[in-house]
Amino acid sequence: MFKLSHYLVITEPVAAGKRVLFATRTARTLVITDTLYDKLQRGAWDEISDRVFDKLRTIEAIVPAAEREVHTIIARNKATVADGTSLYHVIQPTAMCQLGCGYCGQKHTKDYIGTAHSDLVLERIASKFSAKPYRHVEIAWFGSEPLMGWVQIRSLTPRIQALARERGCTYSAKLVTNGLSLKVPIFLELVQQHGVKSIEVTLDGTAEHHDARRHTKDGLSTFKLIFQNLLAIYNLPNFKELGCDISIRCNVDERNSESVIPLLHLLAEHELQDKIAYFYVAPIHAWGNEAHLLSLEKQAFGEQEITWMIEMIRLGFTPRLLPSLNPVVCMSVTPDAEVFDAFGNVFDCTEVPYVESYDNTEYILGNVGNGLDTISTHRPLLSFHDDVADGKYPCTTCRMLPVCGGGCPKSWREGMPPCPSNKFNIESKLMLHYALHRQGKEEFVAILNQTA
Amino acid sequence: MNATVYTTIKNRLELLLNQRAPESTRPKADLIHQNIYADTLTELARTQTGTWWRPLNHLWAKYESGLLEARAGHLHLAEQYFQEAGEFKRNFPEQHYLPELAEVSALPAVAYLHYKQGYFAQAENELLASLDNDAVLLEQGYFILEYHRIQQLHNLARSCFFQKRMQDGARLIGLALRYMLYGQVPPLSYGWSEGYLQQAPWQLRSDMLWQLSAETAGVLLHYRAEEKVLFSEAFGHLTFWEPHTPDDEVLLEWFTLKELLAQVPSDEAVLRAVRFLDQQPAAFDVYKLSLLMSVVEVLQQYRYYTPEVHRILTTLVGTLQISPRNRQSCQLYLDSLIENPELLET
Ligand code: SF4
Ligand code: SF4
Numbered sequence: 001m002f003k004l005s006h007y008l009v010i011t012e013p014v015a016a017g018k019r020v021l022f023a024t025r026t027a028r029t030l031v032i033t034d035t036l037y038d039k040l041q042r043g044a045w046d047e048i049s050d051r052v053f054d055k056l057r058t059i060e061a062i063v064p065a066a067e068r069e070v071h072t073i074i075a076r077n078k079a080t081v082a083d084g085t086s087l088y089h090v091i092q093p094t095a096m097c098q099l100g101c102g103y104c105g106q107k108h109t110k111d112y113i114g115t116a117h118s119d120l121v122l123e124r125i126a127s128k129f130s131a132k133p134y135r136h137v138e139i140a141w142f143g144s145e146p147l148m149g150w151v152q153i154r155s156l157t158p159r160i161q162a163l164a165r166e167r168g169c170t171y172s173a174k175l176v177t178n179g180l181s182l183k184v185p186i187f188l189e190l191v192q193q194h195g196v197k198s199i200e201v202t203l204d205g206t207a208e209h210h211d212a213r214r215h216t217k218d219g220l221s222t223f224k225l226i227f228q229n230l231l232a233i234y235n236l237p238n239f240k241e242l243g244c245d246i247s248i249r250c251n252v253d254e255r256n257s258e259s260v261i262p263l264l265h266l267l268a269e270h271e272l273q274d275k276i277a278y279f280y281v282a283p284i285h286a287w288g289n290e291a292h293l294l295s296l297e298k299q300a301f302g303e304q305e306i307t308w309m310i311e312m313i314r315l316g317f318t319p320r321l322l323p324s325l326n327p328v329v330c331m332s333v334t335p336d337a338e339v340f341d342a343f344g345n346v347f348d349c350t351e352v353p354y355v356e357s358y359d360n361t362e363y364i365l366g367n368v369g370n371g372l373d374t375i376s377t378h379r380p381l382l383s384f385h386d387d388v389a390d391g392k393y394p395c396t397t398c399r400m401l402p403v404c405g406g407g408c409p410k411s412w413r414e415g416m417p418p419c420p421s422n423k424f425n426i427e428s429k430l431m432l433h434y435a436l437h438r439q440g441k442e443e444f445v446a447i448l449n450q451t452a
Numbered sequence: 453m454n455a456t457v458y459t460t461i462k463n464r465l466e467l468l469l470n471q472r473a474p475e476s477t478r479p480k481a482d483l484i485h486q487n488i489y490a491d492t493l494t495e496l497a498r499t500q501t502g503t504w505w506r507p508l509n510h511l512w513a514k515y516e517s518g519l520l521e522a523r524a525g526h527l528h529l530a531e532q533y534f535q536e537a538g539e540f541k542r543n544f545p546e547q548h549y550l551p552e553l554a555e556v557s558a559l560p561a562v563a564y565l566h567y568k569q570g571y572f573a574q575a576e577n578e579l580l581a582s583l584d585n586d587a588v589l590l591e592q593g594y595f596i597l598e599y600h601r602i603q604q605l606h607n608l609a610r611s612c613f614f615q616k617r618m619q620d621g622a623r624l625i626g627l628a629l630r631y632m633l634y635g636q637v638p639p640l641s642y643g644w645s646e647g648y649l650q651q652a653p654w655q656l657r658s659d660m661l662w663q664l665s666a667e668t669a670g671v672l673l674h675y676r677a678e679e680k681v682l683f684s685e686a687f688g689h690l691t692f693w694e695p696h697t698p699d700d701e702v703l704l705e706w707f708t709l710k711e712l713l714a715q716v717p718s719d720e721a722v723l724r725a726v727r728f729l730d731q732q733p734a735a736f737d738v739y740k741l742s743l744l745m746s747v748v749e750v751l752q753q754y755r756y757y758t759p760e761v762h763r764i765l766t767t768l769v770g771t772l773q774i775s776p777r778n779r780q781s782c783q784l785y786l787d788s789l790i791e792n793p794e795l796l797e798t
Contacts, residue, residue: 002507066540072536075535076532079532085525
């Protein structure tokens with residue numbers, strides 16, 4: 001009646017006769033003995049005690065023999081999308097950004113969302129409430145650089161908040177910014193008046209590397225200004241009580257990967273370990289141009305990421321080692337979520353606006369200015385879950401699917417595997433996790449030596 | 453009631469404001485009852501199903517997962533779990549009463565989903581089917597399922613209450629309580645036998661009494677106008693039974709006091725109700741609230757629901773460990789008595 005799940009990662013021995021098992025269907029870990037490992041491999045269920053069997057069954061390491069697991073996972077993912085009670089939209093209030101990053105494929109212009117389009121965006125959002133009993137409304141302010149559209153954020157937010165209130169929903173927002181305009185008063189207003197609960201700022205290494213890539217359009221340095229802004233905010237006496245997470249993203253390719261560790265040291269010198277909600281390194285992804293060719297080869301990136309994580313742990317950060325379940329890969333598989341740009345265009349994916357190579361593609365669902373009923377109901381990426389179930393992408397057979405969700409539907413369609421680093425370094429992460437949680441320092445050092 | 457008694461009552465109520473309810477001597481009742489019920493059922497099923505125990509256990513766990521999702525409002529995910537369970541169940545052979553054992557968790561879980569989806573008739577049919585299904589297994593020695601059947605009577609009552617079929621709901625609660633306390637067989641399904649109930653520890657009965665009564669007392673708080681009729685349907689004449697646990701003693705006292713306060717109450721009854729508020733642990737706070745409301749009615753009858761009493765009672769209600777909904781509803785009711793003094797004349 002039972003079989004070993006396909007969705008398992010089992011490490012090599014981490015300590016005498018012990019391995020770590022990670023059941024990706026439930027994102028739960030278990031330390032198992034070699035003897036149990038052997039029984040699992042043989043499917044010798046009768047040799048396993050009821051108690052252990054129950055545990056393995058509960059974390060879905062053991063599953064019904066007849067179950068087509070990929071179908072179960074996809075069906076659960078689709079059910080989770082259908083059960084969602086948060087109405088999510090991305091607004092990109094301006095096409096403008098001060099920076100001229102070499103790897104950015106966006107075309108920046110001095111355009112801002114106007115009153116007429118704003119009204120229509122609100123009308124569009126309001127129209128969604130008839131579909132479902134939503135409990136929460138969330139807006140993500142993306143760019144170009146959203147704070148260049150500060151006036152628009154200030155005028156749109158209260159209107160969306162009022163809309164949420166009228167419908168009995170709570171409201172929150174997040175912001176993805178280059179951090180240049182993120183001064184303390186703006187931060188405070190964002191948090192205290194505009195419901196912003198999380199902010200992501202990008203630093204591509206220390207000043208030397210960051211400024212070589214994330215300079216202004218006129219070639220001026222930006223690191224110092226951004227870093228000063230961040231320090232001023234992180235060091236606010238009531239920073240934690242304000243309840244807004246600020247995470248730092250570090251985009252890397254082979255040109256700046258050596259600057260990650262110096263950046264970590266700089267952040268640690270300023271004692272930000274407990275203040276930064278989440279520090280993560282992202283390989284630069286394609287923006288519709290050829291920038292991805294620069295990105296580190298994924299396997300090598302996976303290995304480097306482990307080194308960075310070890311350094312983070314040494315410095316007192318608490319990096320997220322293991323992934324959680326990811327049933328909703330992104331907004332493109334959520335039928336009610338949309339992106340609006342400064343021109344009133346509507347999309348189902350955040351990476352399409354302002355990228356010229358997507359002009360006149362099916363990724364543009366319409367424009368609010370042409371009438372809300374002209375916005376296409378055909379969303380090219382919405383079939384992603386079914387495509388995976390049908391075996392269209394390697395995700396169908398990948399053991400990471402439950403915790404990955406499938407990476408990025410658009411990338412797969414464009415023929416670029418979006419597999420995250422977990423696929424390549426999950427065993428090392430499990431070993432680190434074990435070392436940190438089970439055995440204390442000695443084991444940790446031994447494992448560091450193994451993984452280094 | 454005269455002015456002296458009124459002053460005594462008022463002073464005693466005021467004293468309560470500065471007191472903490474005595475600590476409960478036991479963990480939450482539903483935990484105990486879950487454990488007794490689940491452990492006993494597991495033990496019985498394990499011995500009777502042989503090698504099929506693991507698949508059966510897996511199936512039950514699937515229905516439990518679906519039920520948890522449905523409770524969290526994830527109805528699609530719940531449906532998905534039930535579908536997975538349904539597919540797994542197809543391989544069960546017709547032996548060891550496996551199909552019936554599967555239904556023990558399947559029928560109430562699916563009924564709950566249907567109830568949440570608003571398919572009340574379907575949900576109620578499934579709950580009735582669950583009563584019949586359990587009857588088959590009871591004959592096979594699964595005595596503990598008699599309590600499962602009482603749980604289904606409660607679920608049926610919940611469905612009625614939700615649809616505002618208050619009389620039907622209260623009647624079902626009355627059937628369940630009178631069966632547990634007096635052995636009066638409910639006129640639904642078949643095969644009821646007090647003998648089954650007596651095979652389980654008294655604590656299980658006690659916990660179920662506590663749970664059914666607490667929840668129903670909470671529901672009736674929102675129906676002040678019909679409370680007396682509904683109360684008598686659900687809890688009337690429940691003062692002649694033998695308590696077996698400390699909780700039983702408290703419940704018996706509550707049934708007695710509610711009944712006394714519903715008639716023309718003596719001063720002694722009112723003072724005894726105030727003692728109940730003083731002496732019982734926080735696990736009985738919803739019962740206390742229900743009694744308080746009865747005390748308020750008596751005070752009203754004698755025109756002693758004064759602003760002073762109002763102040764004391766609204767503060768007191770604020771200290772009880774009850775649901776925000778119950779608190780709000782009672783506070784609104786108390787406020788209405790003061791804001792509309794003509795009510796004092798009724
Ligand atoms: S399809 Fe890819 S790029 Fe678009 S929103 Fe989803 S994850 Fe992001
Ligand atoms: S994107 Fe890559 S890692 Fe993620 S599920 Fe698909 S194949 Fe696996």
